[in-house]
Amino acid sequence: MEIGSVIGNIDVAQVVLYAFWIFFAGLIYYLRREDRREGYPLEDAVTGKMWPVGALTMAPVKRFALPEGGYAEAPNYLREARTLNAEPVARFPGAPLRPVGDAMLAGVGPGAWAERKNIPDLTADGAPRIVPMRSVDDFGVVEGDPDPRGMPVVAGDGKVAGTVTELWVDTAEVLIRFLEVRLGTGEEATQVLLPAGFAEVGRGRVSVPSILSTQFAAVPGIAGPDRITRLEEERIMAYFGAGLLYADWRRQEPLL
Structure with missing residues (x-):
């Protein structure tokens, strides 16, 4: 058996490489769940429909204490109550908004x-x-x-x-x-x-x-x-x- 070999054709370098791949994949999975907690768009930019989320794609709810009292939760799936006085100039994600009215x-x-x-x-x-x-x-x-x-x-x-x-x-x-x-x-x-x-x-x-x-x-x-x-x-x-x-x-x- 050659130096560094574990069994057969598998050596230490391969084990370390596979471990890194598994770690990196897990890191991406963790970050993708966390970035949906706050700030990440959860709705389609064109239709406005919510993207499907579940336990595997969304991090658990986290509570934040507010200085004025009470708590805020994220994610909360709440939408702003105000009506946006604008319309997209075209039907594609990220299209610029054109003001409507004043x-x-x-x-x-x-x-x-x-x-x-x-x-x-x-x-x-x-x-x-x-x-x-x-x-x-x-x-x-x-x-x-x-x-x-x-x-x-x-x-x-x-x-x-x-x-x-x-x-x-x-x-x-x-x-x-x-x-x-x-x-x-x-x-x-x-x-x-x-x-x-x-x-x-x-x-x-x-x-x-x-x-x-x-x-x-x-x-x-x-x-x-x-x-x-x-x-x-x-x-x-x-x-x-x-x-x-x-x-x-x-x-x-x-x-x-």
Whole structure:
């Protein structure tokens, strides 16, 4: 018997190779079951029908404790209740979606949002994380930096849409998240929130290239004057994101 041989024509190298193949096949099987637990598409992209799953193709249900209390389970086989205001441009998996109706509020493309819980994001102490600066005493604008409060808000069409009246701060990350903008004057004045990432502060004004002045009135609102929920954050961010493509029809056309 040759050195390294087990029996006959089977040697140690073959056993190690077969063991690796079995291990690798088992690893793929494990990962394919796990990736269906969260995030993996379980429905046909064209027909919307659910793919058949069972004990051999799906990992067991796992429970996750939530910081606000309660649990979330995955997989849960739940679908979003909202109606997607879009349609595919063609009948093939992965086809681009075309907005139906108001593209700014369709919730697709750059204006897509996640259906997060309609509750405020909380700090480690259980307090609302994003609040207006007027409600906290230990926050302010650094001396020497421009203070946007009182500045006019100039939209993508070069027209003034409103005036910044307040700043909303992230008390956990210690930064400005939103600018509160007053639209109109007198009793008809309304307040909307402008994400700080879409605002350019300088030269005595706040520039917002993403949307037009007439579109500020349709910015999704918030339920309370001093708090914002996770879902409201998503909706507001999505609206300004949608404006990058849909605010003006010319933005959807090729550059050349």
